[in-house]
Amino acid sequence: MKLTEFLAKSKANVFDIQNIKQLNLWGNQLTDVSLLLQIPFIEVLALGNNQISSLRALKNCHSLKQLYLLNNQIESFEELNYLKDAKSLTLLSLRGNPCALAAGDKYRISVLHMLPQLITLDDIEITDEERHKVFEEQEFRILILRIWIIKMSKSSRTRWM
Known part of the structure; x- marks a missing residue:
């Protein structure tokens, strides 16, 4: 399912998608969130329990502070490169994705290599x-x-x- 402007506006309770700061799209079976390319000022984004396999749509979301991606289809940590300009991103939930499962014990360190500014990963503070x-x-x-x-x-x- 593709994220539509109507769904984003109704979930955020706004008239203009440019004004969206927080958006909860938890469990909507989304596979395509390319609309997020048009929402660069979003700060809190909940995308858990969807079918998202790429983070390319987040490459313009430089204001992100919190990102919830658990239980999606992110295969590679390379997808985190799309978040490299989100310098304020301090909270990330990524567990339940194929990349997290495949990394095993190296999971947290691998994420921290890509996003060293994180304070919290999967509800656990970075030590x-x-x-x-x-x-x-x-x-x-x-x-x-x-x-x-x-x-x-x-x-x-x-x-x-």
Whole structure:
């Protein structure tokens, strides 16, 4: 089912979709929420218990603070890239999606890598330990990249001698 302007207006009780700040679309069997591209100032969005597989429609929602996506069809954490400009996003619910289930123990850390500004994930506050783990993993990746760059520069110098 596609999110329509009529449904969004009636759920938010507004006359103009541009004025929507909060929207509860919980359990509407939605598969297409592309209308959200036209609602950039939304701050709280409940999309739980739908059939959403992509977050592309949220790429303009830079004012998002709370996003409820539990029990949808999000397959990949790469979808979270569409939320990277939502710097005020501090609460995310993503459990019950294929990406969360497949990640197992790495789930929370994987999400935090993508959205480090989060304070709460799936109703559980992000701990200092989790933040530290993300930081350590990022530092390790930087170290590996530096080593690779050094090796490549030595390799290219050797070829030209």
